[in-house]
Amino acid sequence: MTAQxxxxxxxxxxxxxxxxxxxxxxxVEEALEGLEGAYPRLIRWNRDPSFVARAQAxxxxxxxxxxxxxxxxxxxxxxxxxxxxxxxxxxxxxxxxPTAGQILAATQSVSGGAGVVHVVKNYTGDxxxxxxxxEFATDDGITVRQILVDDDLATTSMTGDGPGRRGTAxxxxxxxxxxxxxxxxxxxxxxxxxxxxxxxxxxxxxxALAAGAHPGAARPSFDLPADxxxxxxxxxxxxxxxxxxxxxxxxxxxxxxxxxxxDLAIGRGDRVIAITNGLGATTGLELAVIHRRVARILDAxxxxxxxxxxxxxxxxxxxxxxxxxxxxxxxxxxxxxxxPVRTIALSW
Amino acid sequence: MTAQxxxxxxxxxxxxxxxxxxxxxxxVEEALEGLEGAYPRLIRWNRDPSFVARAQAxxxxxxxxxxxxxxxxxxxxxxxxxxxxxxxxxxxxxxxxPTAGQILAATQSVSGGAGVVHVVKNYTGDxxxxxxxxEFATDDGITVRQILVDDDLATTSMTGDGPGRRGTAxxxxxxxxxxxxxxxxxxxxxxxxxxxxxxxxxxxxxxALAAGAHPGAARPSFDLPADxxxxxxxxxxxxxxxxxxxxxxxxxxxxxxxxxxxDLAIGRGDRVIAITNGLGATTGLELAVIHRRVARILDAxxxxxxxxxxxxxxxxxxxxxxxxxxxxxxxxxxxxxxxPVRTIALSW
Numbered sequence: 019m020t021a022q023x024x025x026x027x028x029x030x031x032x033x034x035x036x037x038x039x040x041x042x043x044x045x046v047e048e049a050l051e052g053l054e055g056a057y058p059r060l061i062r063w064n065r066d067p068s069f070v071a072r073a074q075a076x077x078x079x080x081x082x083x084x085x086x087x088x089x090x091x092x093x094x095x096x097x098x099x100x101x102x103x104x105x106x107x108x109x110x111x112x113x114x115x116p117t118a119g120q121i122l123a124a125t126q127s128v129s130g131g132a133g134v135v136h137v138v139k140n141y142t143g144d145x146x147x148x149x150x151x152x153e154f155a156t157d158d159g160i161t162v163r164q165i166l167v168d169d170d171l172a173t174t175s176m177t178g179d180g181p182g183r184r185g186t187a188x189x190x191x192x193x194x195x196x197x198x199x200x201x202x203x204x205x206x207x208x209x210x211x212x213x214x215x216x217x218x219x220x221x222x223x224x225x226a227l228a229a230g231a232h233p234g235a236a237r238p239s240f241d242l243p244a245d246x247x248x249x250x251x252x253x254x255x256x257x258x259x260x261x262x263x264x265x266x267x268x269x270x271x272x273x274x275x276x277x278x279x280x281d282l283a284i285g286r287g288d289r290v291i292a293i294t295n296g297l298g299a300t301t302g303l304e305l306a307v308i309h310r311r312v313a314r315i316l317d318a319x320x321x322x323x324x325x326x327x328x329x330x331x332x333x334x335x336x337x338x339x340x341x342x343x344x345x346x347x348x349x350x351x352x353x354x355x356x357x358p359v360r361t362i363a364l365s366w
Numbered sequence: 367m368t369a370q371x372x373x374x375x376x377x378x379x380x381x382x383x384x385x386x387x388x389x390x391x392x393x394v395e396e397a398l399e400g401l402e403g404a405y406p407r408l409i410r411w412n413r414d415p416s417f418v419a420r421a422q423a424x425x426x427x428x429x430x431x432x433x434x435x436x437x438x439x440x441x442x443x444x445x446x447x448x449x450x451x452x453x454x455x456x457x458x459x460x461x462x463x464p465t466a467g468q469i470l471a472a473t474q475s476v477s478g479g480a481g482v483v484h485v486v487k488n489y490t491g492d493x494x495x496x497x498x499x500x501e502f503a504t505d506d507g508i509t510v511r512q513i514l515v516d517d518d519l520a521t522t523s524m525t526g527d528g529p530g531r532r533g534t535a536x537x538x539x540x541x542x543x544x545x546x547x548x549x550x551x552x553x554x555x556x557x558x559x560x561x562x563x564x565x566x567x568x569x570x571x572x573x574a575l576a577a578g579a580h581p582g583a584a585r586p587s588f589d590l591p592a593d594x595x596x597x598x599x600x601x602x603x604x605x606x607x608x609x610x611x612x613x614x615x616x617x618x619x620x621x622x623x624x625x626x627x628x629d630l631a632i633g634r635g636d637r638v639i640a641i642t643n644g645l646g647a648t649t650g651l652e653l654a655v656i657h658r659r660v661a662r663i664l665d666a667x668x669x670x671x672x673x674x675x676x677x678x679x680x681x682x683x684x685x686x687x688x689x690x691x692x693x694x695x696x697x698x699x700x701x702x703x704x705x706p707v708r709t710i711a712l713s714w
Contacts, residue, residue, distance in 0.1 A: 034592060036575045038615040038652040038688065048615075049651045052658030056642070056674035092650025093677075112651075227384045233651060244382060267386040267396075294404070299647035301684050302440025303397045303460075303581060304386040310400030326404035329441075329710075330678070336649050336686070340386065362677075365713040 035231040035238060035336070042234030046089045046111055053096060057362055060100050067117070069124035070096045071106040081200040081209045082106075082128040085137040085193055086121060087144050088113040090232075091253055094189060094332045097363035103197035104137075104361070112232060112335075113254045115143030121151035125160060133161040133206030135213065137193055139185025140168040141254075163206055165213035167192050169220040169343060171281055172250025172259045186253055187295040187332040187343040188220035191355075194364060198357035212354070219346035221281050222295075223274045226251040226258065230298055230335030249273065253297070253334040267304070271311035274342040279319060282344060286320030289347040291355060296330035297337040305329065308340055316344075324352055331363060383579040383586060383684070390582030394437045394459055401444060405710055408448050415465070417472035418444045419454040429548040429557045430454075430476040433485040433541055434469060435492050436461040438580075439601055442537060442680045445711035451545035452485075452709070460580060460683075461602045463491030469499035473508060481509040481554030483561065485541050487533025488516035489602075511554055513561035515540050517568040517691060519629055520598025520607045534601055535643040535680040535691040536568035539703075542712060546705035560702070567694035569629050570643075571622045574599040574606065578646055578683030597621065601645070601682040615652070619659035622690040627667060630692060634668030637695040639703060644678035645685040653677065656688055664692075672700055679711060 039045055050070065054063040062073050069086070076082065085095045086108030095107035105128040110116040125134050134155065138148045145166070152162040169188035176182055196213040204212070226248040229238035232255070239255030242248055247270065250259035262273065284290065294309035296302075309328045316323055324347045332341070345351070359366060387393055398418065402411040410421050417434070424430065433443045434456030443455035453476040458464040473482050482503065486496045493514070500510040517536035524530055544561040552560070574596040577586035580603070587603030590596055595618065598607035610621065632638065642657035644650075657676045664671055672695045680689070693699075707714060 036592075036595075036612060036686070038575070038618060038648065038656050040614045040616055040655065045651050045655060048658050049654035052642075052654035052656070052661065053676065055661040055671070056640075056654070056657050056676045089651060090649070092654075097650070227386070230649075233649075244384075247384075264384060266388045268388055270386060292404075294400075298649060299684050299686075300386070301438070301578075301581075301646060302445070302678075302681065303393050303437065303683075306397035306400035306404070306440075307388065307393060308386050308400070309404050310396050313400065313403040323403070328401065328404045330650075333650065335651075336647050338384070338647075338684070360714065366708065 034236055037233055039233045045233040046109060050109065060360065060362060061096065064127065067120040067123040069106050069108045069120055070099050071127055072100055076105055076130060078130040079132055080130050080203060081132045081206050082130055082134045083137065083197050083200050084108065084124050084128060084134060086116045087139050088115060090335045091332050093363035098193050098361050100359070100361035102201050102357055102359035103193055103364065115141065115147050118147045118150035121148055122154045125151060125155045125162065126158065129160045133163065135196055135200065135209055136162060136164045137189065137196060137213065138164055138166055139189055140166050140182050141184065142181055161206060163210040165192060165196065165210060165217060167217050169222040170252065171221045171223050171277055184252055186222045186224065187293050187341050188217065188222055188345060190293060190331050191220055191291055191345045192216050194359060195351060195354040198354040201357065216345060216351065219282065220343060221278045222341050222343040223278055224251045224297065224339060224341035225249050225270055225274060226297065226337055226339035228338040230255060230337035232335065251339060253332060255334060267307045268311045271308050272315065275312050275315045278342065278344045282346060284321055284346065289322045289324045290316065291325045291345040291347050292323045293327045293331065293343040295332055295341045295343065297339040297341065298330060298333040299336040299338040300340050305340055312342055325355055382584055385581055387581045393581040394457060398457065408708065408710060409444065412475065415468040415471040417454050417456045417468055418447050419475055420448055424453055424478060426478040427480055428478050428551060429480045429554050430478055430482045431485065431545050431548050432456065432472050432476060432482060434464045435487050436463060438683045439680050441711035446541050446709050448707065448709035450549050450705055450707035451541055451712065463489065463495050466495045466498035469496055470502045473499060473503045473510065474506065477508045481511065483544055483548065483557055484510060484512045485537065485544060485561065486512055486514055487537055488514050488530050489532065490529055509554060511558040513540060513544065513558060513565060515565050517570045518600065519569045519571050519625055532600055534570045534572065535641055535689050536565065536570055536693060538641060538679050539568055539639055539691065539693045540564050542707060543699060543702040546702040549705065564693060564699065567630065568691060569626045570689050570691040571626055572599045572645065572687060572689035573597050573618055573622060574645065574685055574687035576686040578603060578685035580683065599687060601680060603682065615655045616659045619656050620663065623660050623663045626690065626692045630694060632669055632694060637670045637672045638664065639673045639693045639695050640671045641675045641679065641691040643680055643689045643691065645687040645689065646678065646681040647684040647686040648688050653688055660690055673703055
């Protein structure tokens, strides 16, 4: 018997789903109203155009940091707004880019005269709309720098002439470190350089055991055979880069981690920040079981896990699955990681 | 068309599940090893007997606070260990009480000479084992006080000769407030009195859209018709107290909140702490949509939500569902709630 008992070796039926929704079109707006009501000391929701800013704005003269993208990845990005991290987050509809108008309004709102950093996950719509917003902001006298997050190793084949690697859970590390640098008073070029360095030395890989379902949808976005997992899956309900045999947790963790270590070219003596991230419907027990193996693999390779997170940080609605992110760490990066932060999702 | 499109009006098939596990018997130990590896600055795992203590013990002379119970509710209880909250957590197997031996060892380990408080969710096995451990600890010269958490309004009919109401998500409030009082140097009787007062003025109600599955189990613990939800569901895979029609989120939120308000006899001018808690597989968007309605109902009743949490705090493996907890609040309670805390799950 394998790790799972008595799963029939057949295509899984397209599992019916139900969710807590009123009307699917209203989910994002209602959720933002709910979060603002729950956390008025941390965030403030600007309804139209829609963006979420810190309840207490940062003092002027500092670089401001904003991010955004499709909803459905909660707690990203709204949960990362607060002291020491994002000055604002711009939420789109579920899995859809925010508009340039939203991004521009958020940029203008948080600009403190020292420039604004846009942390953007690498998806065509997000990149385009953030770029358009940046152009308008520049016309407005605001200097904007974009930091592109493209950590998803599964999409390396898309580099070259393609759209490049997708941005996934490394976004948390980039937003934390960039927010800390901005809070510490670093100038725009310095904040941008740090963020780009973190993005360049972060890689992620994900695996799904079951797809998530859009709000109000009766079916998940894809089905899986009972004896296979979706490997290299993205965070937008898209299928992965291939199917692999369902296997015990340790074997799946190996498949996630070893390519990251190889691609980052890390080994004995190197240091990392590691995130074992839940994609939505994965239990805390499972994530901790996966993380145990991640830590063991890295330890055996002589790589030190300096800091770690285990939990749902960048989800894909209610997908059952997880991702592992590794970021090369050094003393400067760790000091920025350890700097005080106060958001819904991260706080220390 | 209702909020959900095209869900066939039939009994849901018993949905196949897969999880990240190696062997089901090893899940809890492996998860504890994984968490200790991820958060060595916060927690320390004592393997045998198994309990999780603060990485840095509290100074002697303070009341110590421990809790525990079955695993499968993560982040509860291990995620609540740290400065300002629990001194130790004692995890049992999935949905099973820890042994008296584990609890005694944890009690002895954290005892600082000023007494130890046991925060215990009201389940027969937990209560019994914590009581046995308390007797042994007393023989050892340690004074123990038990605070029973019994907030689940769905089980009010079990009071009287029955086992009484179950303990669910109010445990988070009790542990936070009791931990803060102990950290502030309150004596054992004072800490106990505050904790019992919080427990007595907290009520919760839960609803499930789909049951969770035990680690390694191929099937969830119960099935639901596509047009019904399980109302008053517990956190151990047990079925609820009744079925209700599946309905839009706002209607389900109404069904959760109104009985809490009635039972707590709160109204205009009263103040509460509110938790909209995910049971495992519920998205952040859904929880925020539910919380929006919770806040609106309370606001319309003239009840002030002084503080709130929205997220997965007391889960039931990968159950799709949520609970709402209300605790009466006053200035003393809010000061304890706001006191600094540093755990995996709560930090400010």
